[in-house]
Amino acid sequence: MAKVDVGDRAPDFELPGTGGRTYRLSEFRGQEVVLAFYPGDFTPVCTKQFCAYRDDQDEIEALGVQMLGISPQPVESHERFADKYELTVRLLADEDRSVSRAYGVTVGRLLRRSIFLIDAEGIVRYRHVALIGASFQDVDDLQSAVAQLPSGRPAGSGATAEG
Numbered sequence: 001m002a003k004v005d006v007g008d009r010a011p012d013f014e015l016p017g018t019g020g021r022t023y024r025l026s027e028f029r030g031q032e033v034v035l036a037f038y039p040g041d042f043t044p045v046c047t048k049q050f051c052a053y054r055d056d057q058d059e060i061e062a063l064g065v066q067m068l069g070i071s072p073q074p075v076e077s078h079e080r081f082a083d084k085y086e087l088t089v090r091l092l093a094d095e096d097r098s099v100s101r102a103y104g105v106t107v108g109r110l111l112r113r114s115i116f117l118i119d120a121e122g123i124v125r126y127r128h129v130a131l132i133g134a135s136f137q138d139v140d141d142l143q144s145a146v147a148q149l150p151s152g153r154p155a156g157s158g159a160t161a162e163g
Contacts, residue, residue: 003104006127010035010118011102016075017092018082023068030120032065032149034142036089037105037114041073041081045113049136050087056139057088063146065117070094072111105129117145125149 004011010033014024025033036053038046050069053060060067069091071078078091092099100106105114115137117126126145128137137145 004102004116004124004127006124008124010116010122010124011099012122013094013099013102015070015092015094015099017068017090018075018078019090023090023092025118025122028066028118029122032063032120032146033118034065034067034145035103035114035116035118036067036069036137037100037103037111037116038069038071038136039111039113040071041077041091042084045134045136046071047081047085049113050081050089051085052136052138054086054088059139060088060142063143065142065146068092070099072097072100115142115145117142117149119149 010025012025014022017023038049040046053067067089069089072094074095075093078093081087082091094100097106097111100111103116105112113130113136115126115128116124119125126148
């Protein structure tokens with residue numbers, strides 16, 4: 001299993017997503033991006049996670065980052081999930097798990113709840129891969145990660161976390 005670490009170039013990808021379009025990581029070059037890998041639509045922790053991001057959308061926007069959720073369900077499931085809970089994060093379908101494998105967040109058929117913060121040059125500056133997916137990185141955690149970005153933000157060398 002590949003493992004993307006802090007300081008590595010983020011693997012580019014192209015995935016279908018909500019809003020009837022295809023997303024490429026490279027289209028966000030010049031902007032910071034948060035990739036939120038999650039196990040599944042409509043599951044209790046994932047629902048709580050993305051509803052929290054919805055409820056804290058103002059704080060996320062204030063961070064100046066683009067946020068993308070990635071899981072193996074098809075776009076149709078993502079659209080139902082987003083509609084039911086009025087979610088604000090764009091959700092991408094990694095049905096063959098190629099992107100989650102490239103980032104090293106799969107264990108067998110399971111996807112680990114994970115957050116990657118990618119800087120404007122496409123370098124991973126923060127990585128958190130949950131060993132147990134019973135909790136998630138909330139907006140406060142994202143704010144701490146963004147504060148560590150070296151360009152135009154308070155100084156820091158990036159961070160990695162497992163847990």
